Amino acid sequence: MKMNTLKEYGLNECFLNEASLYPNLKPARVIAQFKGLYKIATENSECFAEVTGKFRHDTTLVSLFPAVGDYVMVAHSDDHGHAMIHHVLTRKSSFERTAVGVTGQSQVIATNVDVVFLCMSLNNNYNLSRLERYLSIAWSSGSTPVIVLTKSDLCDDLQKKLQEVEGIAAFSDIIVTSALDDTVDEKIFSYLKPGITASFIGSSGVGKSTLINKLMGIDALVTAEIGKNDKGRHTTTGREMLILPNGGIVIDTPGMREIGIESADLSKSFAEIEALEAKCKFRNCTHTSEPGCAIQKALADGLIEKRRLDNYFKIKREAKYDGLSSKEIETSKFEMMFKEVGGMKNARRHLKEQKKQKF
Known part of the structure; x- marks a missing residue:
């Protein structure tokens, strides 16, 4: 089986420049996440990894632990054959929700995503308020949201629902698909170029895995239909990254009926x-x-x-x-981002120290 190179997983000059600050470590990308363990792609191989004891001790926020999509700096394997993650490189985007079971913290769903496909079916799953929530989080994440309306063949009034979605879509493109649509992969491939990372977000059973399987050209992911009362079944138990035949990169995520909001950009949604x-x-x-x-x-x-x-x-x-005013909202976001290093002032000091070490 051919191993994909780190460049095929999207590593670019921006991340390489930051990686050069850690000359004794090697860059990698987190491509799957399990309980306390990660699967990473390095320059020449794929392997399992875990964070160092120091990283675990020093990191108090759940959101600052590695997540699928992160570029990380790693060292040689430990006694169990696992690589050790020492640092997470600066994220260019981060799709987050309120952490379940941890008060006042956020949980990262996927990072360094260029395009996020917000999936909603046009039958039992149809919910405008949920879509507005997804859009607000997506714009705040730094990714570009694209609305994907699935199962249009099961919709009782397609034109009416499409007009409703267009009314709240703001700046987002809309893709309409169905089980009978043989061109859905072409529609989505237009957003996915080599090195571009996309994530599929939506409730269980709306067709995310079916769409990814079409893009892959094989049944790479298990699928399931929406169950009674639209409860669905979680068909993906962990986040994972896949490289498409055209070179694009997708992240599949577990189905989420509701997402607790940690940060939202309402100026667009x-x-x-x-x-x-x-x-x-x-x-x-x-x-x-x-x-x-x-x-x-x-x-x-x-x-x-x-x-x-x-x-x-x-x-x-x-x-x-x-x-809060718009300026106060922006300040609040930055303070949360840099909370781990003691606020924005300490973050600036930390960046200056890194530059000194580089030169």
């Missing part, structure tokens, strides 16, 4: 509501009963839908941005 907020008479308007509220006027005039407005406020509260 709810652009029209954010624009209205700026027109309110009072800067601290709660958008309930204040005079001169542009949002309440737009709601009364039928310019915005109550369901969408309610979902906007819900996501904003979950993301802990309620009442």
